[in-house]
Amino acid sequence: MSYPEWKVMTNRCWDEMGEEAVSDQKKGIPKPEILKKYGSREIIKLPEPKSDILNGKDLIQIIWDRRSVRVYKDESVALEKLAFVLWAGQRVKKIFKEGLASFRTVPSAGARHPFESYIFVRNVVGLEMGLYHYLANEHKLELIKKGDFKNEIAAATLGQMFVGSAPFTYILTAIPYRTEWRYGRFSPKLVLLDAGHVLQNIYIACEGVGLGTCAIDAFSDKSMNEVMDLDGEEEFVVYLAPGGIPKK
Numbered sequence: 446m447s448y449p450e451w452k453v454m455t456n457r458c459w460d461e462m463g464e465e466a467v468s469d470q471k472k473g474i475p476k477p478e479i480l481k482k483y484g485s486r487e488i489i490k491l492p493e494p495k496s497d498i499l500n501g502k503d504l505i506q507i508i509w510d511r512r513s514v515r516v517y518k519d520e521s522v523a524l525e526k527l528a529f530v531l532w533a534g535q536r537v538k539k540i541f542k543e544g545l546a547s548f549r550t551v552p553s554a555g556a557r558h559p560f561e562s563y564i565f566v567r568n569v570v571g572l573e574m575g576l577y578h579y580l581a582n583e584h585k586l587e588l589i590k591k592g593d594f595k596n597e598i599a600a601a602t603l604g605q606m607f608v609g610s611a612p613f614t615y616i617l618t619a620i621p622y623r624t625e626w627r628y629g630r631f632s633p634k635l636v637l638l639d640a641g642h643v644l645q646n647i648y649i650a651c652e653g654v655g656l657g658t659c660a661i662d663a664f665s666d667k668s669m670n671e672v673m674d675l676d677g678e679e680e681f682v683v684y685l686a687p688g689g690i691p692k693k
């Protein structure tokens with residue numbers, strides 16, 4: 446991509462854009478929903494994090510020790526630890542302006558938070574194997590579908606077997622219109638910047654509780670969206686992060 450093309454995609458050239466700079470919000474189009482719910486009957490309440498989960502580790506050590514981890518022990522992960530990772534990535538702290546926006550554990554441009562979090566669970570204490578959606582406002586999981594999607598995820602991530610076979614795999618999706626409604630065509634840049642914050646919190650939370658993770662962007666969009674039953678337009682997968690106890 447040439448620099449001028451990149452600039453058009455990412456820069457806020459308000460003066461050069463005329464009509465295009467007028468967002469749906471400015472046009473008075475009603476705001477999109479900022480939370481998704483499947484309405485599953487199988488809901489799991491997650492434990493709230495307590496500071497002893499860090500086992501005495503301090504932030505300086507956690508940041509220094511963080512690495513990408515791709516090999517995990519064949520051992521189950523405690524639900525408290527997975528709950529903390531989800532909390533760190535997306536937990537809603539406050540919804541304001543009558544549902545216009547939210548504050549979460551990560552920053553987001555315009556507090557739009559264009560993400561949904563999912564967990565493919567293979568080996569977590571107390572959870573059945575399957576795909577779950579994180580209810581970020583309630584700190585709960587809802588079961589979307591039971592089953593082992595290890596092979597589908599490994600194939601979709603271009604043969605990265607560890608992504609499918611990890612004790613859990615965090616899957617971050619974007620609903621881009623939440624951001625587009627306010628920022629129009631600048632949104633791709635903002636959504637991807639926001640995704641980085643989420644993954645960094647996932648890395649730091651994992652490191653803090655003795656888990657390892659690895660950011661994954663090498664996947665087939667089409668195949669990953671198929672695994673998740675997403676249309677790839679209104680919502681699509683942007684990032685993955687398998688996790689487990691590191692095998693040293």
Ligand SMILES: Cc1cc2nc3c(=O)[nH]c(=O)nc-3n(C[C@H](O)[C@H](O)[C@H](O)COP(=O)(O)O)c2cc1C
Pocket residue numbers: 511512513514515605659660661662663664
């Ligand atoms: C945007 C992004 C995409 C990445 N995608 C992959 C991936 O698909 N597979 C993989 O094994 N590692 C992936 N990584 C991890 C990097 O390889 C890793 O961060 C880098 O080698 C530095 O190592 P460190 O994280 O241990 O410091 C990705 C990292 C980032 C930030």
